[in-house]
């Protein structure tokens with residue numbers, strides 16, 4: 001009898017232990033799009049302890065926790081914007097977080113001294129003030145009189161601090177060694193001749209080759225600014241792995257077969273930033289500007305400045321110089337991106353990693369919301385929503401070598417996720433139907 005009582009006690013103890021297991025947060029019965037590209041799973045429970053996802057199961061919830069009812073809602077991983085610049089991270093970071101962008105790649109900029117990078121990393125590393133996790137490259141490697149110092153003039157560009165002017169190839173070894181001491185994801189190399197006319201000279205090929213070679217010696221990848229075929233060929237020839245634009249590139253499958261083969265062989269990643277093209281069109285589209293104002297999130301002063309009539313004239317100038325306008329007819333966005341999205345579809349099918357980014361910091365490319373616009377552009381170009389979500393989560397984490405902890409909703413990863421009211425697989429614009437943003441297991445305060 002005593003033995004039986006003993007057995008019952010063991011059972012009760014173990015059963016009750018299981019029932020009362022404590023979690024910090026559970027999202028119950030949610031429709032899960034986990035970012036891997038796998039199909040949506042219905043009515044799944046996501047268990048979070050501390051900042052990590054510890055269990056994903058169907059059925060009745062087990063254990064105690066703060067529960068968010070996910071019934072009829074959709075869960076996707078936190079988004080990455082893999083091409084950003086900011087000169088005001090205190091103002092910009094809450095806007096990224098508001099829109100569910102929980103990780104960003106800062107690809108240099110006029111303010112980006114080592115101290116500024118550190119401040120941004122620190123803000124991204126906490127989870128009480130809304131801010132994305134911050135990954136960044138080195139400062140721009142460029143040359144005097146070239147992009148972006150000449151094309152985006154600012155008193156903040158200081159050689160050796162926020163930018164490196166390469167004067168001869170012999171210097172490159174020591175500069176690469178210098179930046180390699182910091183927690184960078186790679187070297188930021190700017191080859192291109194500028195975003196629009198008047199163009200500047202490109203970086204010579206021998207400089208490009210030397211930077212890539214020295215980076216490899218230090219275990220670093222190179223993230224390159226290229227925007228047309230010639231620059232792409234130069235970077236590919238040097239063995240660059242990561243391409244931060246695809247704005248004006250237009251490949252011919254026969255003529256450019258060697259370049260394409262080289263990209264595939266090198267497991268290249270491309271961040272298209274087609275949002276740049278939308279930004280050129282923005283000043284001519286009152287309906288788009290009106291929509292931005294209605295969000296009540298963007299800085300109205302900034303929008304008023306952007307809506308200045310002078311911007312319209314500038315836009316028309318860019319569209320004509322880039323040959324998107326041959327008469328007075330304003331081009332459609334689709335007509336401006338089709339050549340690129342057709343290339344990208346073929347490259348993606350061949351295994352090139354496409355991750356999404358915006359070039360936030362340029363006129364009309366705004367923190368957070370523009371990543372959703374980039375996703376919409378990819379849908380307009382013919383990509384399926386499931387793949388677009390993968391590009392802005394899994395593929396971004398893959399490029400940044402963070403897939404072991406970020407980029408998908410899987411057990412063992414940090415709990416960075418967005419709960420949506422509407423199904424993003426029906427239309428990618430439903431990624432804007434944000435119910436909650438969770439970063440590092442913590443529900444983030446949004447701006448309205």
Ligand SMILES: [Zn+2]
Pocket residue numbers: 083084085107359
């Ligand atoms: Zn940029």
